[in-house]
Amino acid sequence: MKKRVLYILIGAVITTVAFQSCEEEENETKISSYESSESHKAGQDCMECHLSGGDGEGWFKVAGTVYDEAQTSVYPNSTVKLYTGANATGDLVATVEVDMNGNFYTTKVIDFGSGLYTSVEGNTATKNMMSSITNGKCNSCHGVSTDRIWAK
Ligand code: HEC
Numbered sequence: 001m002k003k004r005v006l007y008i009l010i011g012a013v014i015t016t017v018a019f020q021s022c023e024e025e026e027n028e029t030k031i032s033s034y035e036s037s038e039s040h041k042a043g044q045d046c047m048e049c050h051l052s053g054g055d056g057e058g059w060f061k062v063a064g065t066v067y068d069e070a071q072t073s074v075y076p077n078s079t080v081k082l083y084t085g086a087n088a089t090g091d092l093v094a095t096v097e098v099d100m101n102g103n104f105y106t107t108k109v110i111d112f113g114s115g116l117y118t119s120v121e122g123n124t125a126t127k128n129m130m131s132s133i134t135n136g137k138c139n140s141c142h143g144v145s146t147d148r149i150w151a152k
């Protein structure tokens with residue numbers, strides 16, 4: 001009888017440990033929308049933390065921040081798109097809404113293939129990035145080695 005209780009206990013412990021470690025490694029779905037304001041750290045490279053093994057909730061495939069023309073204030077409710085062709089041509093692979101903090105992010109799997117072209121749509125203009133990208137860490141370049149992403 002005592003042995004049986006012990007086995008059940010050991011079983012329960014193993015199940016709990018296995019379940020917990022599995023949960024910790026699971027990605028969470030996080031996708032920005034025009035109405036949302038859950039994001040933070042505008043301008044920072046989101047994927048320093050939001051990646052597998054990082055502290056951030058959700059492993060982002062595309063994320064960054066859009067600013068206004070002066071590149072001082074964020075520009076909410078704009079839209080980021082990813083295409084297979086330059087200047088917003090080819091297939092539209094992803095559309096990511098910029099939230100109320102000027103941030104955009106998605107955990108959706110995106111196939112960058114040999115490179116995707118991105119554009120940002122503001123209220124009056126669409127700006128296209130000329131070169132293609134093979135990852136979505138927008139703020140790893142923008143605000144660091146090149147201008148902030150901006151829209152108007
Ligand atoms: C220095 C690490 C770090 C950076 C950089 C970072 N985050 Fe986070 N993020 C976290 C952590 C940790 C959490 C979970 C705890 C919390 O909400 O603060 C989180 C949570 C979030 C959440 C989930 C909030 C919720 O309640 O569901 C969103 C959305 C988010 N971050 C977006 C972003 C965006 C967009 C960027 C880049 C502009 C970014 N984060 C940059 C660490 C970071």
Ligand code: HEC
Nearest residue numbers: 080118119120127128129130131133136137138141146149
């Ligand atoms: C590897 C670095 C890098 C990454 C990653 C990157 N960019 Fe760029 N981006 C640049 C550079 C350099 C330019 C200027 C030259 C060009 O357009 O190719 C640029 C230009 C742009 C422009 C046009 C700017 C203008 O004034 O016309 C937009 C819009 C843009 N990027 C948006 C994005 C978005 C959105 C992402 C993420 C999905 C992103 N970029 C990721 C480096 C990067």
